[in-house]
Amino acid sequence: xxLSSYQTGGFYDEMFAADDQPRPQARLLLDxxxxxxxxxxxxxxxxxxxxxxxxxxxxxxxxxxxxxxxxFPFDLVPxxxxxxEWTWVERGLRQRIHALNAFIDDIYHxxxxxxxxxxxxxxxRSAASYRPQCQGLNPPRGIWCHxxxxxxxxDRDGQIYVLEDNLRVPSGVxxxxxxxxxxxxxxxxxxxxxxxxxVNEYPSRLLEMLESLAPPGLPQTRTVVLTPGAxxxxxxxxxxxxxxxxxxxxxxxxxxxSRGAVFTRTTKGLQxxxxxxxxxxxxxxxxxAFRADSLLGVPGLLAAYRSGAVALANAPGNGxxxxxxxYTYVPDIVRYYEGxxxxxxxxxxxxxxxxxxxxxxxxxxxxLVVKAANESGGYGMLVGPASTAAQREExxxxxxxNPRNYIAQPTLSLSRVPTIIDDRFEGxxxxxxxxxxxxxxxxxxxxxxxxxxxxxxxxVVNSSQGGGSKDTWVLARPVNGHPVPAGGQQ
Amino acid sequence: MNANxxxxxVADSLYWxxxxxxxxxxxxxxxxxxxxxxxxxxxxxxxxxxxxxATSGDNQVFHERYGAATQENVIRFLVFDRENPNSxxxxxxxxxxxxxxxxxxxxxxxxxxxxxxxLWINASPSRLQADALPEFFQRVRMECHLFQGLxxxxxxxxxxxxxxxxxxxxxxxxxxSRILDVKYYMLLPSVADIxxxxxxxxxxxxxxxxxxxxxxxxxxxxxxxxxxxEFLLMDREFPRAIHYxxxxxxxxxxxxxxxxxxxxxxxxxxRLGLLRSELHYTHTKSILASGLHEFLDALQVRMNxxxxxxxxxxxxxxxxxxxxxxxxDFGQR
Numbered sequence: 031x032x033l034s035s036y037q038t039g040g041f042y043d044e045m046f047a048a049d050d051q052p053r054p055q056a057r058l059l060l061d062x063x064x065x066x067x068x069x070x071x072x073x074x075x076x077x078x079x080x081x082x083x084x085x086x087x088x089x090x091x092x093x094x095x096x097x098x099x100x101x102f103p104f105d106l107v108p109x110x111x112x113x114x115e116w117t118w119v120e121r122g123l124r125q126r127i128h129a130l131n132a133f134i135d136d137i138y139h140x141x142x143x144x145x146x147x148x149x150x151x152x153x154x155r156s157a158a159s160y161r162p163q164c165q166g167l168n169p170p171r172g173i174w175c176h177x178x179x180x181x182x183x184x185d186r187d188g189q190i191y192v193l194e195d196n197l198r199v200p201s202g203v204x205x206x207x208x209x210x211x212x213x214x215x216x217x218x219x220x221x222x223x224x225x226x227x228x229v230n231e232y233p234s235r236l237l238e239m240l241e242s243l244a245p246p247g248l249p250q251t252r253t254v255v256l257t258p259g260a261x262x263x264x265x266x267x268x269x270x271x272x273x274x275x276x277x278x279x280x281x282x283x284x285x286x287x288s289r290g291a292v293f294t295r296t297t298k299g300l301q302x303x304x305x306x307x308x309x310x311x312x313x314x315x316x317x318x319a320f321r322a323d324s325l326l327g328v329p330g331l332l333a334a335y336r337s338g339a340v341a342l343a344n345a346p347g348n349g350x351x352x353x354x355x356x357y358t359y360v361p362d363i364v365r366y367y368e369g370x371x372x373x374x375x376x377x378x379x380x381x382x383x384x385x386x387x388x389x390x391x392x393x394x395x396x397x398l399v400v401k402a403a404n405e406s407g408g409y410g411m412l413v414g415p416a417s418t419a420a421q422r423e424e425x426x427x428x429x430x431x432n433p434r435n436y437i438a439q440p441t442l443s444l445s446r447v448p449t450i451i452d453d454r455f456e457g458x459x460x461x462x463x464x465x466x467x468x469x470x471x472x473x474x475x476x477x478x479x480x481x482x483x484x485x486x487x488x489x490v491v492n493s494s495q496g497g498g499s500k501d502t503w504v505l506a507r508p509v510n511g512h513p514v515p516a517g518g519q520q
Numbered sequence: 521m522n523a524n525x526x527x528x529x530v531a532d533s534l535y536w537x538x539x540x541x542x543x544x545x546x547x548x549x550x551x552x553x554x555x556x557x558x559x560x561x562x563x564x565x566x567x568x569x570x571x572x573x574a575t576s577g578d579n580q581v582f583h584e585r586y587g588a589a590t591q592e593n594v595i596r597f598l599v600f601d602r603e604n605p606n607s608x609x610x611x612x613x614x615x616x617x618x619x620x621x622x623x624x625x626x627x628x629x630x631x632x633x634x635x636x637x638x639l640w641i642n643a644s645p646s647r648l649q650a651d652a653l654p655e656f657f658q659r660v661r662m663e664c665h666l667f668q669g670l671x672x673x674x675x676x677x678x679x680x681x682x683x684x685x686x687x688x689x690x691x692x693x694x695x696x697s698r699i700l701d702v703k704y705y706m707l708l709p710s711v712a713d714i715x716x717x718x719x720x721x722x723x724x725x726x727x728x729x730x731x732x733x734x735x736x737x738x739x740x741x742x743x744x745x746x747x748x749x750e751f752l753l754m755d756r757e758f759p760r761a762i763h764y765x766x767x768x769x770x771x772x773x774x775x776x777x778x779x780x781x782x783x784x785x786x787x788x789x790x791r792l793g794l795l796r797s798e799l800h801y802t803h804t805k806s807i808l809a810s811g812l813h814e815f816l817d818a819l820q821v822r823m824n825x826x827x828x829x830x831x832x833x834x835x836x837x838x839x840x841x842x843x844x845x846x847x848x849d850f851g852q853r
Contacts, residue, residue, distance in 0.1 A: 085628075086620070086635045252524070260621040269623035279624040284527045296525035297679070297776070297834040 031071050033060050033448060036455045042186050042445040043457060044109055054509045055112045062220050063107070075106055075450055078216040087208050089263050089493055103498030104209055105449045106217055109460060109480040116504045119182070119190065119464065120474045122374030125364060127178055127466045130195065130351045132367040134174040137350055138164050148366050149359045153383075156434050157356055158404040159198070159349030161312060163319050167336060169345045170243045171469075176343035177236070177307075178466045179203070179478075182374070184445040191377045191442070193461065195352040195360070198344060199309050202479040202499075203465045204267035207232060207274075209501040225506035227476035232465070233274035236307075239469030240275075243341035244304045253305040254280045254294065258314070258326045263494075268309050282310070287330030292340045305341045306331075312346045320346075354403040354437045355381055378440060382433040391438040392429065395422045398438040399489075400429070413489055415441050444489055447500065449482055459483045461491050462502065477502035530625050531683045532835040533618040537626075538687025540618070541634070544611035545664035546695040547598050550575055550729050552657030557725040558591070567706075569594040574702045575695075576606055595653065600646045608660055612641050627674040630667060637663045679776055686772040686830070693765035694823055699729055700752050701816040704745065723748060730760040749812060750804040762819070763799045770796045776834075788829035795822055 038046050045056040052060050063071065079101060082088075088099040111119075136143050137154055144151040154160055179200030181193040210229050214221065237253070244251035257268035259281050272279035278294065286293050286300065293300035308315065314324040319332035334340050350356065351363075358379045364372040380387040380398070391398060395414050402410030412425045429436045446457035464478030480500040481491035491497040526534075554572050561568070570589040573582045576598065585603070586593040601607045616638040623631050640663070648656055668688070675681050703726045723743045727733040732751065735758050740747040755761035770781075770792050777785050784790040807815045 083639065084632055084636050086623075086631060255624075260617070265620075269620075272624035273628070277624070278524065278527060278530075279622075280527060281529065284529055295528050297528055297531045297683075298525040301525060 031066075031068070031450075031454060032064055033455055034064065036448055037457065038446070039457055041443060041457060041459075042184060042188055044184075044445050044447045044460065045107075046448075053110075055110050055505055058223055059108070059110065059220055062222065066219070071106065071450065072453060074217045078104055078106060078212050081212055081216060082208075085208070087205075087266055089266060102205060102493050103484060104212060105458075105482055105484075105498055105500045106213065107448050107450065107455070108213065108220070108501040108503050109447050109462070111462075111477060111502065111504045113505045113508045116476065118373070122372070123180055123464055123466050123474050124472045125368055125370070125373050126180065126192065126195070126360070127175060127468055127472060129364040129367045130178075130197065130360070131173060131175050131468060133363045134345075134348050134351050135172050136367075138167055138174075138347060143363070143366055146366070148362050149356070153355055153359070154350060157350050157353035158435075159312070159347075159353050161320075161347035161350070163332065164345075164347030167345070167347070168338075170245075170338075170341050173243075173468050174345040174348040175351070176239060176243070176345070176468050178468070179463045180466065182462045182464065183377075183442055186443040186445075188445075190374065192360070192374050193377055193442075194354065194357060196463070197352040198349040199311060200463070200465070201264040201267055201309075202463055202481075203232060203475070204270040205499050206465070206475065206477065206479050206502065208270070209499060213501045224503070227504045227506050229475060229477060232475050233271065235467055235473050235475075236271065237275040237277070239467045239473070240305050240307050240343055242469040243343060245338060245341070248304065251304045252294075252302060253307065254278045254285075254303055256280055256282070256285070256306050256308040256310055258282075258310050262309075264309065271307075277307075282326045282328050285328045285331070287328060287334050290334055290337055290339055292328070292331065292334050303340060305343070307343050312349060315346060354379075354401055355383070355434065358437065377442065380438040382429050382436040382438065387438075388429065388433055391436075392426055395426060397441060399441050400425050400436055400438045403435050403437060409494070411490070413441065416487070416489075441489070444483075447480070447482065449484070449498075449500075451484075451486075456486070458486075459489050459491070460500070476504040526625075526679050526683065528835050530622050530680070532831075533622045534625065534680055534683040535687035535830070535835075537615050537618045537622075537634070538684040538689075539691040540611040540615035541664050541667050542688045542691040543606060543695070544608045544615070545661055546692070547576065547606065547608050547611070548657040548660035548664070549731070550699065551595060551598055552654060552661070553725050553729045555591075555653055555657070556728075557721060560721045571702050571706050573597070575698050577698065578604060578606060591650075596647070599648075599656075600644075609641055612638050622680075625680050627670065629670045629674045633663070633667045633670050637667070682772040682775045683834075686769055686776070689765045689769040689772065690823060690827065692760055693762045693769070694820070696730055696752055696760050696762050696765070697816050697819055697823075699726060700749065701813060704749065704812055707745070727751075732758060732760060746804065746808060749808065753807070754799065754802075754804055766792070766796050766799055773830075786829070786833040788826055788833045791822065791826045791829055795819075795826070 034050070036046065036049070038049055045053060045060065047053050082101040082104060088101050133143065141151070143149055144154060175197045177200060179196040179202060181196065182190055183193045184190050206229055240253045241251055244253070255268055255272040255277050257265060257279055259265065262268070269279055280294055284294055285303065286295060288300065292303045292306070294303055310326055313321045314326045316327045316329060316331040317324045318329045332346065335342050335346070357376065358381055361372045361376055364370070380391050382388045382391055391400065395412070396417065398414045400412040400414070405411070412421060414422070444459035444461060447460050448455040449458040451458070460480050460482045462478050462480050465475045467473040480502045481497050482500055483489055483491045483496070484498045485496050488496065550572055554568055558568060569591055572594055573579055573589055581604065582589070582597055586597055597604055597607065599608045602610060604610060616634045619626055619631050619634045644656070671681065671684055707722050720743050723745065724733055726748060727736050730752065736748065736751050739751060739755070751758065752761055754763050756763055756767065758764055773789050773792055774781055777789060779785040779789060784793050
């Protein structure tokens with residue numbers, strides 16, 4: 031298995047500037063891979079998969095009743111991000127999260143941005159993730175998006191764009207940590223000679239951020255992680271993070287609100303809780319405040335939160351800023367609150383609620399990617415160039431029936447990374463989800479989760495849709511003589 | 521006091537992980553020994569497989585589903601049957617499901633071990649060849665022991681650990697009492713066999729079922745039914761003897777509640793303490809005189825009541841009790 035016969039196929043490749051022309055930051059890694067004895071890479075791959083299964087690093091597939099647990103496929107070839115490029119990405123992420131947080135706080139208080147006409151009020155009020163129940167809420171430090179995952183993609187010309195913001199309960203960070211661990215255990219050779227920024231400080235940073243939310247003046251604070259339960263698709267991550275932080279992992283039935291405060295039910299009676307890292311959607315969080323039929327939540331939780339008796343991360347209602355129509359206005363949001371142009375650009379987006387945009391979308395469905403405004407995980411999506419006429423008709427009908435719920439974007443030609451497919455290297459499309467923590471200050475985890483669409487030609491990287499992942503290396507030092515990549519020249 | 525008492529749900533899961541891993545170990549142990557013993561016995565001794573079903577306490581279910589207690593049927597029932605709530609496969613599945621729901625509480629090593637065991641059993645063919653059976657049972661036992669060892673060696677000996685251990689010890693006492701009950705009455709009436717090599721083989725098998733053969737020899741020497749009863753019921757040093765297990769369970773419970781030894785703070789502690797005292801001050805001779813079966817039957821009932829009391833004392837929610845960790849939990853902020 032050699033990379034010498036690898037074809038970039040005319041796509042932007044994260045490792046190769048052109049066929050036979052490795053990018054400077056990838057050269058050392060490619061040499062190491064090419065000098066391995068025949069068969070070694072496949073042996074490492076099998077060892078890694080066995081390890082993932084034994085460690086129980088699996089996710090649950092909802093629609094699949096038989097083998098409901100699967101490993102999230104892991105590709106051994108890492109994705110490398112040069113130090114200079116990361117500096118620029120990190121600055122962009124800080125700016126974006128700061129602005130989005132200011133936006134959420136404004137929406138649930140004075141709504142100045144609406145009064146100033148920067149965003150049509152209707153766009154915000156019609157967002158399915160807007161929570162009128164949160165109006166006037168004052169979360170600790172005015173922070174609403176404590177943990178965010180921002181999806182980035184790179185197009186054919188090398189430009190990096192923000193594809194979407196995930197502010198509600200973003201998942202995947204456990205795979206960033208476990209991928210690094212598994213790669214170190216099964217394929218240590220590739221790390222030689224490189225200075226790669228470590229990722230294992232994330233749990234400490236997360237814990238520190240969570241504890242910073244506790245009401246001041248307590249001799250000790252109790253923080254818990256709230257999961258929907260062992261059958262949730264991200265349960266591994268919930269238990270992993272709880273374990274890494276040394277926190278109790280609780281389910282809704284373990285919590286009770288009594289006399290305005292939140293308690294865990296323990297073997298020794300009820301015990302007070304100060305901070306909850308909740309991994310349950312707003313809708314299911316509290317049947318008294320949101321969906322009355324939720325069995326996962328805790329009755330009275332929102333009232334306790336409102337009174338300041340307990341802190342929640344993320345803050346309920348923050349999803350208003352990651353609605354896909356609101357997304358379209360993020361560049362304006364950044365300019366409005368930061369007084370500066372956005373560092374990270376958005377993908378140009380058509381909003382189907384606007385008549386002119388809608389007509390353009392309906393006329394060009396075969397070229398566009400259409401997304402439901404309030405879905406995630408790759409559900410409710412049409413990839414035009416890969417669609418059938420029947421699928422396009424179905425989406426055209428959906429768009430006409432509920433234009434507010436759909437946006438469309440040009441089909442980006444996502445960048446690729448060499449990936450082991452059977453017994454050779456083939457290019458596969460990737461995205462990148464960096465994780466941002468917002469507490470006393472803003473922290474960006476170096477790298478993030480590189481998701482890879484394992485099906486040939488596919489652009490959908492979600493784990494529920496045949497996606498896998500790769501380790502992501504942010505280099506600690508600039509590579510000599512390497513020009514700043516296209517994305518960084520802004 | 522520990523600033524972070526266990527969640528009731530988590531304590532419940534840990535207790536059952538302890539019980540189910542121990543149960544899988546015991547089923548494998550009983551079946552493995554029976555298999556070996558059959559090689560030493562005349563062909564007509566097939567009733568031994570029936571005894572094994574009786575030991576598991578699932579006689580009725582077995583006969584409804586399988587009919588004759590042949591070796592093949594019994595092994596299928598005890599090992600792979602997904603409908604038998606006490607088969608090895610089900611025990612391991614349930615233990616693993618419980619471990620999955622408390623992954624943040626147990627060590628990674630423990631989780632990985634129970635997960636590995638689950639993956640292995642689920643990948644095993646559901647009809648094992650007869651010659652693969654001894655090794656299979658041996659491996660189940662070793663995997664269970666590995667889990668127990670990891671539990672003791674990689675997890676803090678805290679409240680969570682004590683719940684796991686409590687489940688393990690009560691389950692072990694239960695299993696030893698069952699095998700003693702079934703075998704004693706099966707073996708005793710065979711007057712014709714007394715003093716024959718078969719008698720020795722069968723009593724040795726009882727001891728081997730609880731890994732007690734060698735330790736019994738050191739303690740009492742020659743095989744004698746009454747001394748075997750004394751050993752398995754009353755020994756204070758052998759780890760599978762009922763008395764020993766009850767002592768340990770009592771210690772776990774006191775470690776959990778923080779109540780001094782010899783006193784009690786809840787129903788489970790009281791019932792377990794009463795049982796422990798009775799074992800302390802009872803002669804094997806008087807038990808045999810008034811009937812071993814009656815004694816063991818009563819013992820089972822008492823252990824079931826202890827189990828119920830543990831559920832009520834720790835796993836069910838008590839909203840009335842507040843943990844005053846900070847002394848200022850109400851009203852002051």
